[in-house]
Amino acid sequence: MESTESSGSGDIQRTLELLWEPDRRPSRGPKPTLTVDRIVQAAIRIADAEGLDAVSMRRLSTELGTGTMSLYRYIPSKAELLDLMLDRVQGPEEAGGPAVDNGDWRTAVEDLARGTLAVYQRHPWLLQVNQARPVLGPGTLDSMEATLGRIRTMGLTDPELLSVVIMVDGYVSGVARTNVHEVEAEQRSGLTDSEFWAAQTPYLEGVIASGRYPVMASLAEDTFGSAFDHFEFGLQCLLEGLAVLVERRRTGGDEAPTVRPHACPPTLRPAEDATATG
Template sequence: MSSGTGGTETSGSGDIARTLDLLWDTGRRPSRGPKPGLTLDRIVEAAVEVADRDGIGALSMRRIATELGTGTMSLYRYVPGKAELLDLMLDRVQRTSDDPADLGDGTWRAALEALGRAILALYRRHPWLLEVNQSRPILGPAALDGMEKVLARIKPMGLSDPELLSAIIMIDGYVVGAARTQLYQEQAERSSGLTDAQFWEAQRPALEKAMNSGRYPVLAALSEDTFDPGFDHFEFGLQRILDGLEAFVARRTAG
C-alpha cells in the first residue's frame, strides 16, 4: 500500500516471476534444508529484523545467514537473492490485522484517516522503508489485502476508480514526506549530538538580531507559540487533506 521513495534499493529489481511465485506460494518448495527449522518465512523475518536494527545497508545474504546460524548457500535454496528477498520483506511488513475497527468507524473519512496514521506507524517501525524506491512494487498478498480493505471502505465516496486510487496515493505521499522529515530530524540529533532545543538555542542570538533589524516584519510579528514543538503538524496536515476531499465529495454529490 505504501510507495515510499528512496535511493539505496529498488523494489521489483529481481526475477519478477520467481518473486511472484514466492509471494503467492505457487513455486516449487525446496527440499528439506540442512538446518532444521529453516524456512522462507524465517529468512524473511530475519532480514526484516536486520534492516530494522541496522538499516537496509546492512542487509546481505551473508549477514542473514549469520543471523540464522547457517551457511549462505543454504538461503539460496529458498530465495534467489537479495533483490527478491527485498520484495518479500516489503510485502511482509505491510501485513494488516483482520480487525475492522483498525479502519475507523466505517466512514470513508475515518478509513483514510486511519490509513494515514497506519502508514506513519509503519515507517516508524521500519525506517529503512524510506530508503527503498517502491515506484514499481511487486504486489503480493499483504499489499493487495490492505488495498482491498481500504478501497472497500472508501467506495461510498462516489468517486471514479482512478480518483479513489488517487485519494490513497495522496494520503500515502503526504505521510511519506512527514515520516521522512521525522526520520531526518532524529538522524540529525544523533549525528550532531545536539537536541532539537539545543540546535535552535544556538541560533537564537543571530535570529533575534535579524528579527530586530526590521527586515522581516511578518516573521518578527509571529506569536510566541508559532514554533511550539507540541503543535502536531502531521495531524493538522492530514485533517486538511481530508477536509479537501470531503468538500470535493460534497461537490461531486451535489453535481
C-alpha cells in the same frame, strides 16, 4: 535519505512464486531446515535495527545459524528478499490490524494515514526504497482491498479512489521522512533539537529585531514550538478538501473530470490519423 534499493529489481517470476507459494519445497536436495517466512522476518529485524544496508545473505546466515549458500535454496538474492520484506511490512496487520468498516470514508482515510505513519516509524528503511514498480503480493493486496473497500462510499471514480490512497501515502511519507531526518541529524551532530536552535537564537533575535523581517517579527512566540501537531493539522486539511469534493459529487455539483490520453508525437500516431485528410 536517498533511495538505495528498488523494488521489482530481481527475478519477478521467482519473487511472485515466493510471495504466493512460500511453502513450496524444492523437489530435490535435503529436507529444508528453514522457511521463507523465518528468513524474511530475520531480514526485517536487521533492517529495523541497523538499516537496509546491513541486510545481506551473509549477515542473515549468521543470524539464522546456517551457511550462506543454504539461504540461496530458498531465496535467489537480496533483490527478491527485499520484495518479500516490503510485502510483509505493508500488510494490514502492520497498520494496526483490520478496522471495522462503519461506512465512514473519513474515518477510513484517517486510519490509513495514521496506520501508514506507524509503519514508517517502525520500519524507517522503507523510505530508502524506490517502490515505483512494486511486485504485488498478498500483504500489499490485502491492505489495498481493505482500504478501497472502506473508501468506496466517497462516491468517486475508481481511478480517483486509487489517487486518494496515493495522495495519503505521499503526505505521510513526507512527514515520516522529515522525522527520520531529524533523528539522523541529532545522531550525527550530537546536538539535540533544542540545543541546535538555542545556538542560533542570539543571531535570530538580532536580525528579527532589525526590522528586516516584519512578518517574522509579528509571529506568535509559539509559532515554531514543538507543541503544535503539524501532521494532524495537515491530515485534517486533506480530509476537509476531500469532503468538499465528495459533497459536490453527491449533490451533482461536480462531475468526474474527463481523463484525456497523453498526446502522442506525430510520428507515433496511428497511420489512419495521418491519412484522414487525404
